[in-house]
Amino acid sequence: MRFLVLKFGGTSLVSPELRERVAGKIIAAKDEGYAPVVVVSAIGRQGDPYATDTLINLVKQSNRKIPGREKDLLMSCGEIISGVIMAANLQNIGCPAVFLTGAQAGIITDNRYSEARILKVHPNNITKYAQEGYVVVVAGFQGVSEDGEITTLGRGGSDTTAAALGVALNAEYVDIYTDVEGIMTADPRIVTEAKALQAITYDEICHLAHEGAKVVHPRxxxxxxxxxxxxxxxxxxxxxxxxxxxxxxxVYKGTIDITRDRIITGITYISGIAQIKVNTSSGIEGSRQQRRMFRALALAGVSIDFINILPEVVLFTVRDDLAEKAIKVLENAGYVAEVINGCAKVSAVGAGMSGVPGVIADIVEAMTKDDIQILQCNDSHTTVWVLVRREEMENAVRALHRQFKLAH
Known part of the structure; x- marks a missing residue:
């Protein structure tokens, strides 16, 4: 069978009119000869009656510390409601459809509540119904542990469900439906001339997602x-x-030199971070101090990022809400630290940049043209990061988008 997995987020299912549009896309896939398997998220967002956050807030009125097991049972309800409604929509227009929970769809996870990882998928139930001519609607974001407990998959869990089913069913495609027309070269709310990319590599989209783009989950x-x-x-x-x-x-089929074709794929950002600077000694003693400093932060549960280690100074970032805790940990360990709150990390991502000279020069030039101060910089084979002040973040995104001509 030619399986096609279609995943629809909560904003695509929030009204009868939108569910009718979703049903049309499912029927179109069926007419093209596919066996559609539809993965759904909970309907709507916080404040909507059946959104996951709304259900959690309802229980928190009675108990603000919901045990993990009961919380996962509660959080799984949103997708079940959504899936039953979507199956009913399809049945109403004469399309045979059946709904399966994550457990019924054969999604087996570990037992970490709220952040479970998929261990394996047994798609026998899905295959059976598909062979009988049904469109199979599956609850995203959930599975079942090997000892039979309902679990949820954490942020982006419905995307993860869709990908896992796509692999298990050897699907021709996994279609992730959102409210934008694809992966954009930058956030269109910041860069009005941002455009949808025709194609992108797995590696590039993983880096974009890890660095702030929210269209599809990296897992x-x-x-x-x-x-x-x-x-x-x-x-x-x-x-x-x-x-x-x-x-x-x-992605690059038919091109002779992909580095000339597209050096940078997209620009993204993460805000709400703080830069911390710690002075240390030089030489062996400095290395010992740095090791002790990082160990103290780790033991205190402070996650750090964007690390630059120099002979006598260490720079790194933490989330804004952890900055005060990080400073206290450092002071208690005998270090003097400086902090700049309200920063943002702006990232230029592209598989074509590896080994290409001049990328950093172009980034510095773009920042200089717009009088944007670079607080910190780092790079990998597919990404260059610059740290700027939050008030300069949007200008930085626009400047890099222009510099690399991503609108063309």
Whole structure:
């Protein structure tokens, strides 16, 4: 069978009109000869009656510390409600459909409540119903542990469900439907000329997602990448082809020199972080101080990022809400630390930058043109990060988008 997995987020299911549009896309897939398997998130967002956060807040009126087991049982309800309604919509227009919970769909996880990892998928139930002509609707974001307890998969869990089912069913594609027309070169709320990419590599979208882009969860991409199942990020609200996420060989098929074709793929950002600077000694004594400092932060449960280690100074970032705690830990350990609150990390991501000279020069030039101070900089083979003040973040995103001509 030619399986196609279609995942729809909560904003795509919030009204009868939108659910009718979703049903149309499912029927269209069926008419193209696919066996559609539909993964759904909970309907709407916080404040909507059946959204996950709304259900949690309802219980917190009685008990603010919900045990993990009961919390996962509660959080699984939103997708069950959504899935039953979507199956009913399809049945109402004459399309045979059946709904399965994550457990019924054969999604087996470990037993970490609220952050469970998928261990394996037994898709026998899905295959059976598909062979009988049903559209199978599956609750995203949930599974069952090996000892029979309901679990949820954490942030981006429905994307992860869709990717895992795509791999288990050897699907031709996994389509992630959102409210945008694909993976954009930058946040269109900041860069009005941002455009949807036709194709992007697994590696690039993972880096974009880790660095702040919220269109598809990196864990879902990593699962799809393991078996080479192509993802397509598409819009519920249009018929645009969306963005194909696949291997670099497919993305750059036919090009002679991919570094000339596209050095930078997209610009993204993360705000709400603080920069911390700690002076240390030089030489062996400095190394010992640095090691002791990092150990103290780790033991205190302070996660650090964007680390630059120099002979006599260490720079790193933490979340703004952890800055005060980090400073206290350092002071208690005998260090003097300086902090700049209200920073943002702006990232330029592109598989084509590896080994290409001049990328850093272009980034510094773009920042200089707009009088944006770079507080810190770092790079990998696919990403260059710059740390700027939060009030300069949007200008930095626009400046880099212009510098690398991503609107063309």
């Amino acid at each position: 879902a991409v990593e699962i799809a990448m393991q078996k080479g199942v192509p993802l397509r990020v598409r819009s519920t609200f249009s018929d645009a082809p969306g963005t194909l996420v696949t291997s670099s060989g497919e």
